Structure formats: structure tokens, C-alpha cells
Amino acid sequence: MIFNSYTFVVFFIIVMILHNLPFSWKTKKINLLLASYIFYAAWNPVFILLLWLSTIIDFYVGKALYVQEDKRKKNILLVVSLIGNLCMLIFFKYGTFLLDNFLTLVNAFGVDFHPAKPNIILPAGISFYTFTTLCYTIDMYKKESAPVKSLLDFSLFVTFFPHLVAGPIVRPPQLVPQFENERKASQDQIIQGLFLLSLGLFMKVVLADSMLAVAANAVFNSNQPLASLDAWMGVLAFSGQIFFDFAGYSTCAIGVAACLGFALPQNFLYPYAAIGFSDFWRRWHITLSAWLRDYLYIPLGGNRNGKFKTYRNLMITMLLGGLWHGANWTFVAWGGLHGFYLWVEKAILDARKETNKPSFVPKFLLAMATFFLVNVTWVFFRAGTFTQAGSILQSMFGMMPQGNAVLTTLAIWKVGVIVVGMFLAQWLMRNRLVLEVIPKLSWWAFGSIWAVMLLLLIWSQESGSSFIYFQF
Amino acid sequence: MDTNSLKKALLLMLVIVTTALVSWEIRLRKIGVQPTFDAGDVLWSDKRAMVYESKDKVTVFIGSSRIHFDIDIPTWKTATGKQVVQLGIDGSSPMPVLTNLADDPNFKGNLIIDITEGLFFSTSPFNMEEPNKGLKYFKDRTFAQKASFQINKVLESRFAFLDKENFSMNAYLAELHLQNRPKVFEMPIWPWQFSGASFDNQAIMYPVFVSDTNLQVRVRNIWAMFAKMGEKDVPMHGKELDSLLNVVKVSVDKIKSRGGNVFFTRTPSSGPYLIGEQMGFPRDKYYERVLATTGCQGMHFQDYAPTKNMICPEWSHLDQPQSVVFTKELIRVLREEKGWKL
Known part of the structure; x- marks a missing residue:
């Protein structure tokens, strides 16, 4: 059963009644x-x-x-x-x-x-x-x-x-x-839980499925060389789609549990506002990162046995983390690329510690650079084969001058508006939780935002498509 | 925010959502929109599951959008006392569904196949996409999806705004008609008045469409656009045609060997669309060859007085009053000329 289905609505109402x-x-x-x-x-x-x-x-x-x-x-x-x-x-x-x-x-x-x-x-x-x-x-x-x-x-x-x-x-x-x-959930918990459930569904149904999936699928299902703009838009669309899909699921899960009086751990903390890759992994799929750290990286020796073994352990953890996501070498490459990023970051941070030089680059630019590099990794995550991944990367970096345009102007606008909005919203929220922001709003502002989200959810009329992470 | 404020926010949200939805529904009803069903994979799969009823109880129809429009299901039910399982899929070849039914040992029923030449005599992957998607959904659908369908059925039968193709957020955004870059293909937008689907999966033209020539011209232009796109494609012929006919024969033979009946029909088209079809797919080289190869009987609309001069408002599909006439004539032909026990 999936959260974005009528069956779940009925199921959840029955569960709530029985639980109370x-x-x-x-x-x-x-x-x-x-x-x-x-x-x-x-x-x-x-x-x-x-x-x-x-x-x-x-x-x-x-x-x-x-x-x-x-x-x-x-x-x-x-x-x-x-x-x-x-x-x-x-x-x-x-x-x-x-x-x-x-x-x-x-x-x-x-x-x-x-x-x-x-x-x-x-x-x-x-x-x-x-x-x-x-x-x-x-x-x-x-x-x-x-x-x-x-x-x-x-x-x-x-x-x-x-x-x-x-x-x-x-x-x-x-x-x-x-x-x-x-x-037993308090009235506050139930209302906040219902809001989180609505927010999660809004992220999944409106943003991931209705606005971004078409562009991502058009680019990644295309078997022709692509124009640079299309390749970038497809990758950015997938970047937004996978975030809204998976973070949407986690938000629904936390909301549903809250309605029943239980607390589940946070799984996402505005990952696209991360400054660097260790920060990214503290914000993306937090419970998996923590699991891999505690049950794989640390048992392998962590950073306790010198630099070489630290780098080795980091890479093994990321490669296996990649493989956890799917039975394909492209997922291993995705993990490997993240491992490589972590290596480079660690090397830079270690060198800076030794020289004691502060970073002169503004944090916002570092976050943008991180987001840019994370997008490159998504190519391997979403592409079915290395050939396809290679072709899309070539298109992205202007090596396919004769590439075809496949995305409509409307699709490009949708991706542009939503991805820029997502990045800025995550940057502004990077040190806050949604439930910490709500009390600062007036009741009518909160109610109106909630209503707009629900109306867009109904208006999008996307019927129960599965969550991407179900396949993992 | 204290509990009281949270409750007020919840209440405000409910008031805004309810008011907006009721207003939207009233507005749509005022302009003539009626509740319809999304004729997608979910509804199609529900119908696909019904093919196992005995042939004394149901007749299965496959094909493309013409069979969708041209068989008036209430007329069929009234005249024969039997059910219709409508498995036509718009803009697609019936071949994947025919093969699927032929390979299903439990299907032993009556099957009527529509021949829309441009789609029937095609192996283009694009024309197979929707049927294959529908078949995959049917095969993989879960208990939860079946249950959701039953709930959705109740909602879709009551609310006109629940129409993804015409009134969803993406449908409205598409109406912006933003200029695309050269060579980028964008699906044209059919006016909502063109059709709505019933729960039986029958496409019905809205009366306003039948009376509004501007809307008809808009759809005719869409057919013209598709024709222009395919003007360089040579109609299937030679070995490719032989191969397709062989696949049809093998499938038909499988169904017949289990006691099933198969019948072909050429549903009406008119105007330049019909002329183009006759030029590209001459009857003797295509339609008649299907009958000859499979040994099946058929009904071509041009052979019968009540149907031969039918005028499709947008050249390709019948309006509802004409679909009643076509359906009655099909039943008469099947009963009186072809010996079907309906």
C-alpha cells in the first residue's frame, strides 16, 4: 500500500479510529x-x-x-x-x-x-x-x-x-x-502529523510526479544524443524528483506515526543546502548514512588506523552504500563517485587544518558547488547503463553539439522554477525544522498554506504512482 | 502555536479546500462538463479482468479510439442482453492486446477487432506503448490498487473536476501553449468537449462538440498534423505485411482453437481522413487480406446502407446518435448474416 492512494486514506482512518x-x-x-x-x-x-x-x-x-x-x-x-x-x-x-x-x-x-x-x-x-x-x-x-x-x-x-x-x-x-x-497522540500531534502527511504527499504527488517526473523520464528514457540544455534539465529534474519523492515518503511516515503518538527519526534535513559532502550525507537519507557509519564504517576501523585505512574504509562504505540502492554497477559507480568526493573534501580539510587557513569562498557558493557535483552523481544513479550515463554526461558538458532537443518549453520552465525554488528554500531552511517554523506563523497563514498545498495535491490528479525508493 | 490556533488553522484549511472544490465543481457543471472516468490503465485493467466470462454473457472489443466511440454500450446491452468488455485503447495498435488474449488459455470468448488501418498495420513502438503499459498494469496490479479503484469509481462518478486529461493542473498549464524549440514534439491538446469516458469505457462525444464546428476544426487540424508527421512513412507492405498478417492469424487460430469467435470490423471515417486511408491502405490489399488470411468474417461500414454514408464530425469518430445506429447495424449483421448467437 502506498501513502498516495485512496486505499491508504481509508486504511489510515480505520487505524486511527481503532487506536483511539x-x-x-x-x-x-x-x-x-x-x-x-x-x-x-x-x-x-x-x-x-x-x-x-x-x-x-x-x-x-x-x-x-x-x-x-x-x-x-x-x-x-x-x-x-x-x-x-x-x-x-x-x-x-x-x-x-x-x-x-x-x-x-x-x-x-x-x-x-x-x-x-x-x-x-x-x-x-x-x-x-x-x-x-x-x-x-x-x-x-x-x-x-x-x-x-x-x-x-x-x-x-x-x-x-x-x-x-x-x-x-x-x-x-x-x-x-x-x-x-x-x-496516545495529543491534539497538537495529530494536527501536526496530518500537516506533515499533507506536506509529504504534496512533495511526492505535486512536485515529484506531476511537475518533474515527465522531464526526467523524457531525458533518461531517450536513446538519442541530447542537447546540453535538455541533458541538464533532465538531470536537475531527477535531482528534484528523487528528493521530493523520498523526502516526501519520509515526511508522510513521520506524520502518520505522529498521528498515532509515535516519533520517528528525521531522514532528510535540506540536503541540497549542504556545504560539502560529509554535510550532504548528514542531511540525505540520514538514517541510512548513520547505519552505514555505525555498522560498516566504524567496524571496518573508521578513521582510527591512519590516513590510508580511513580513505579505504570511506570508499568501501560508499561503494557498498551504492550497491545497497540497486543491483547494478551504475549504483556502485554512484557510491564510488560520492566516495571520491569525500576523499577530496577530506584531503582539503586536512590540509587546511594543517595550514590553519580559513575558507575564503562564501558558504552559499560552496552549497551551489556541492549541489552541482551531486547532480553529476545522479546521472549514474538514474541511468540504466554506463553507455547512457556517458552519453548524458557528454551532453551536459557540451560534447554533443548535434544533440537533440526533447523537452518542451513548458517542461523546462517547470524544472527551472521548481529546482531553483527548491534550492533556495532548502538554503533558507537549512538550520530549521518545519515544525519549528509553524509556531512562528499566524494560524490563518498556516491554514492558508496548508489549504493551497492540499488544493494543488487534488488539482494535480496524479494517481498512485509508486515511490522510487520502493525498488531499493 | 497553541492547540487552539492549530485547530483554527485546520478548520480554515478545511473551509478553503471545501469552498474551492465546490466552486470549481459548480463552474464546470455550468459549462456542461459531466463526471467521466479516466480511460487509463486502471479502468482498462478492470475491464481486461472481465474477459473470462462465458461468451454467452460478454463480447470483447479491441482496437483503437474508433471502437471506443463507435460501440454504444447501452444499445448493445439492451439489444443483446449481454455485457460489453471494451478494451479499445486510443491511438494504439490492437496487436499487443490481441496477442495477450490469444496467449491467455482462459480466454475463450467472442472477440471483435476494429481495423483502423494506420494503427492496425503498424509496428511502430509508439503505437504499442499504451497497450503494453495497460497489460503490465493489469498483470502487476495489487490488492491495494484494486481497492483504490473501487473508491476512485465512487468519486469519479460524482465529481466532474476529477478528469486528469482535461482539468488537472498539467492540463491547464499545457493551455499556455508556450512556443517550443524546433523539432520538439508536444502532444496536441484535444478540447475537453471532444469526449468523456463512461465507466463501461465508452468514449462519448459531448453534444456541444457536435454542434460547434470550431471545435471540430480544431480536432481535424490535429489529425492533419499527425498525417503530415507521417507523410513520409510508406504504408506497411511486402514481407512486413505478410509477417504481421501471420501474427494475426496465429493469434486468431489460438482463440478459435479454444472455442472462441473472432470478427473484424472497419468502423466509419469520413472526409479527407477516409480518402487518405483509402489511398494509403486500399481495401483489397489490407482489410480484405486480414479476412482472407484469418478466415474470419467482417463488417466494413461501407457495405451497409445505414452506415456507409455516416459523417464523423471530425472525420474519424462517430457522435453518440450515430454510434447507436452503427451498433444496431453491427448486431443485425452479426445475427442475421454471420450467424452469431447474440
Whole structure:
């Protein structure tokens, strides 16, 4: 089920009613768990089995890990959990990719092997809930938090529908304590939650789907050389589309959870206002960046073992982070390019520390430069192949003088207005949260802005297209 | 902001949204707009799922926009007591849908295929795009999407403003008609009065369109623009035509082998559009070859008195009163001349 659908509206109303009836807290939690399974099963009921398997394995393995003192047995338990979770992820998400690469390799050595193409459907949200359950067992192994007491609470932690399919990726200490005592949203929380839900839907439906998707698709689905203007507009459109799509989903998730009395972590903090790339990754998909930092970069050694290993660990983290997004080498290249940017930035910052020279470039220009370079990386993220990515990059940098114009003037205006507006709005809001700004508005201004957003949402009449990050 | 102010903001938002939507709906109704359904993948998939009813209960129609306009579904239902499954898709070839039905072992029904030559005798990927999109949606649609469709059905049947093609934000922005750079293709905008779709997926011309020659000229100009775009394309012939006819025959044979019936129809066109079609696709070399290759029966509108002189307001589609006549004649031909038990 997706937030931008009529089914969700009905589903959410029912959930809200049930959650506010005078049931016991345990009954309310069971209601939420059942609702979460319905939310997931409405897409494909069969894959609920995977969710159950992952939940049950990690609940019991997590408990055993926490109490086990024998180091060897502890390691075996951790391996069981890692295998259980990662095998599912590898099979469903990377099975075809691995087979393709294996075939390319053996064919390169002259082996004529052509097995049937497997038809594997990617279960929605598998990358997200696998990371959610993995961090739990790793935390149990390291005894960083106490095991969840009941299977009900653990199941709800894994499955809670606002974050289930596309995050934010939650850690046990962020959500599990909220299930321990009865929670009921205050009137303020419900109104603010509904506003965030409207804002998220506005970002997704109006800005991403209605205004930007057409230009991005026209450019990235084109198989002809493009004029420079079209290539840039297509990339900028995708840049805006992916932000509004994914940040819109996260905003909806936070809003929905708030209406039920729960708090989910922030996932986006105006990433296109970032000054530099470490700042970008503190603002873009924050819960994934934090996960990769805590469960990959730091265990690899982080920055504790000298410069060479720091740079190596940074690159490994970014390459694997890229691969997490999709089973294609273009995603690895996207991660690699971000890793390279982080290298360069680190080298500059280290050199500046040594010479103690302050930066003379205004922050706004640095943010623009960061945004420019981030856009270059999106080419690899969105292009299906390196050939296409290369062709678009050549067009962007004026190496295709005979490139074709494919975008209408209207599409160019839409992209221009929205992307410039997005960049400036993020710059102005870069140190503030939406919910901190609302109290500073008068009630009529807040109500009017909300109404305009909802009217544009209805007016756009985009019907339930899926969120981009569902495929990851 | 305290709770009281938040409540006031919420209330104000509801008042503004409700007032704006009610005003908009009233305005549209005043200019003659009626609630219609978005004839996209979602509605199409709902109809595609209905093809499995026995042939005693339903007849399936495939083709392009002409079959969409020219079969009057209420007339068919009244005359035959049976349902129509309308699977025509505007501006597209029926081949992907024909192949899909042929490859579906559970489809054993009556199938009527419209031949609009420029689209039927084409392998252009552009003409396959919409049918393939519809088929993919049908195959992949989830329980949640089916449920959303049922809710949407209730809303679309009540509100005229819910019409993405004509009254969405993008439809209004397109009306700005900004000048494009040379060689950039932009889909033309059909006037909203041209048609609206019923829940049965029938396209119906608004009466105001039938009485307004300016609107008709606007649509004729769109057909002229498409004709100009394709003037350098040579109509399919030789081996390419043989190959397409073979695909049609294979598909038809599959359906017949399961007990299904297949029938072809050439729906009316008129004016310069018809002349162009007759020049590009002479009847004996195209329409008749389909019948000869497949061994199926057909009805060409020019062979029957009630339909042969039909005038399409914009040269390509029938208005509703004429679609009633065409549908009645088709039923008569099927029953009396072709032996169909309708």
C-alpha cells in the first residue's frame, strides 16, 4: 500500500479510529501489528512470510546473543542471523545481478553457458527491514541495548507500517521504548502529523510526479544524443524528483506515526543546502548514512588506523552504500563517485587544518558547488547503463553539439522554477525544522498554506504512482 | 502555536479546500462538463479482468479510439442482453492486446477487432506503448490498487473536476501553449468537449462538440498534423505485411482453437481522413487480406446502407446518435448474416 492512494486514506482512518478506542495497550499494539501486515500484504501477501521469518529468527537469535557468554557460540549465532538476513537480501535483490556477472565472467573465458533467466520479484522494502533487523542482532551481539522483551513489541518494531517499506531505518532504542507504555497522540500531534502527511504527499504527488517526473523520464528514457540544455534539465529534474519523492515518503511516515503518538527519526534535513559532502550525507537519507557509519564504517576501523585505512574504509562504505540502492554497477559507480568526493573534501580539510587557513569562498557558493557535483552523481544513479550515463554526461558538458532537443518549453520552465525554488528554500531552511517554523506563523497563514498545498495535491490528479525508493 | 490556533488553522484549511472544490465543481457543471472516468490503465485493467466470462454473457472489443466511440454500450446491452468488455485503447495498435488474449488459455470468448488501418498495420513502438503499459498494469496490479479503484469509481462518478486529461493542473498549464524549440514534439491538446469516458469505457462525444464546428476544426487540424508527421512513412507492405498478417492469424487460430469467435470490423471515417486511408491502405490489399488470411468474417461500414454514408464530425469518430445506429447495424449483421448467437 502506498501513502498516495485512496486505499491508504481509508486504511489510515480505520487505524486511527481503532487506536483511539478504549482498548488495552496490548490490544492496540496487536491492532497496529495486524494493520502493518495488511499494509504490506496489500502489495503482495506472499512476501509476508519473509517478514515473519526475518522477525522470528532475529527475535530469538537476538535474545540468545545477549545472554550467551561463550564467544564461539556467540559468533555462530551472529553468523546465523547474518546469513538468514543477508541470504534473503542477496537472493531477492542481487540474484539476477550476480548471475549476470557470473555469466559475463565465464563467457569471457570462453565457456558457453546460458542458463534460463530467473524471474525474481523483489519484495518491497526488503533492504529497509533487513537493515532494521540486522542492527538489532548486531546491537545484541555488542550488548549495546537490552533485548526486546516481547515478540509482539519486536514484531511491531520491525513491521510498524509507517517505516516498513521505505524507512526511515529505525534502531531499537529509537522505537522499542515507545511500545512499552501506552501512547496516545495529543491534539497538537495529530494536527501536526496530518500537516506533515499533507506536506509529504504534496512533495511526492505535486512536485515529484506531476511537475518533474515527465522531464526526467523524457531525458533518461531517450536513446538519442541530447542537447546540453535538455541533458541538464533532465538531470536537475531527477535531482528534484528523487528528493521530493523520498523526502516526501519520509515526511508522510513521520506524520502518520505522529498521528498515532509515535516519533520517528528525521531522514532528510535540506540536503541540497549542504556545504560539502560529509554535510550532504548528514542531511540525505540520514538514517541510512548513520547505519552505514555505525555498522560498516566504524567496524571496518573508521578513521582510527591512519590516513590510508580511513580513505579505504570511506570508499568501501560508499561503494557498498551504492550497491545497497540497486543491483547494478551504475549504483556502485554512484557510491564510488560520492566516495571520491569525500576523499577530496577530506584531503582539503586536512590540509587546511594543517595550514590553519580559513575558507575564503562564501558558504552559499560552496552549497551551489556541492549541489552541482551531486547532480553529476545522479546521472549514474538514474541511468540504466554506463553507455547512457556517458552519453548524458557528454551532453551536459557540451560534447554533443548535434544533440537533440526533447523537452518542451513548458517542461523546462517547470524544472527551472521548481529546482531553483527548491534550492533556495532548502538554503533558507537549512538550520530549521518545519515544525519549528509553524509556531512562528499566524494560524490563518498556516491554514492558508496548508489549504493551497492540499488544493494543488487534488488539482494535480496524479494517481498512485509508486515511490522510487520502493525498488531499493 | 497553541492547540487552539492549530485547530483554527485546520478548520480554515478545511473551509478553503471545501469552498474551492465546490466552486470549481459548480463552474464546470455550468459549462456542461459531466463526471467521466479516466480511460487509463486502471479502468482498462478492470475491464481486461472481465474477459473470462462465458461468451454467452460478454463480447470483447479491441482496437483503437474508433471502437471506443463507435460501440454504444447501452444499445448493445439492451439489444443483446449481454455485457460489453471494451478494451479499445486510443491511438494504439490492437496487436499487443490481441496477442495477450490469444496467449491467455482462459480466454475463450467472442472477440471483435476494429481495423483502423494506420494503427492496425503498424509496428511502430509508439503505437504499442499504451497497450503494453495497460497489460503490465493489469498483470502487476495489487490488492491495494484494486481497492483504490473501487473508491476512485465512487468519486469519479460524482465529481466532474476529477478528469486528469482535461482539468488537472498539467492540463491547464499545457493551455499556455508556450512556443517550443524546433523539432520538439508536444502532444496536441484535444478540447475537453471532444469526449468523456463512461465507466463501461465508452468514449462519448459531448453534444456541444457536435454542434460547434470550431471545435471540430480544431480536432481535424490535429489529425492533419499527425498525417503530415507521417507523410513520409510508406504504408506497411511486402514481407512486413505478410509477417504481421501471420501474427494475426496465429493469434486468431489460438482463440478459435479454444472455442472462441473472432470478427473484424472497419468502423466509419469520413472526409479527407477516409480518402487518405483509402489511398494509403486500399481495401483489397489490407482489410480484405486480414479476412482472407484469418478466415474470419467482417463488417466494413461501407457495405451497409445505414452506415456507409455516416459523417464523423471530425472525420474519424462517430457522435453518440450515430454510434447507436452503427451498433444496431453491427448486431443485425452479426445475427442475421454471420450467424452469431447474440
